[in-house]
Amino acid sequence: MQAFRRGRRRRWAPPTGPPRVRDRFGPGARVSQRLHPPILRTLGMHKKISLGPWSTPVFRLLAGARRLRGTPFDLFGYARVRWVERDANHGLAVTIAGLPDEVRGYEQVRLDNVTRYRQRLNDLRLELKRSHPVSTP
Structure with a gap:
């Protein structure tokens, strides 16, 4: 229920x-x-x-x-479903943590990289939210 x-x-x-x-x-x-x-x-x-x-x-x-x-x-955390869920979310978290490394270059190149960084970050956040909705106690 x-x-x-x-x-x-x-x-x-x-x-x-x-x-x-x-x-x-x-x-x-x-x-x-x-x-x-x-x-x-x-x-x-x-x-x-x-x-x-x-x-x-x-x-x-x-x-x-x-x-x-x-x-x-x-x-309940020992169920196989929970292990798979945690592994999937761990991979997404590592990808998100590595995004700042993509912001490199000078002036316009850097600004373009920041735009790509922000777009990719938003996409990954949405994917993380869809794969593991947050439930509050």
């Missing part, structure tokens, strides 16, 4: 509380999250699973564990 607020992507938003659900949909209404964790895809399961109200504490625990992202304790 993804929620969008002020242009920032969040991993999970708590469901509206049961009283609000009952008021809107009636006394027999139930709240559930439907998701498809990558581990299930790895195990060959290709359908989403429904998680009932019991899953809310689990999601709160995962939301609190976001402080572990990027540390050795980030269990």
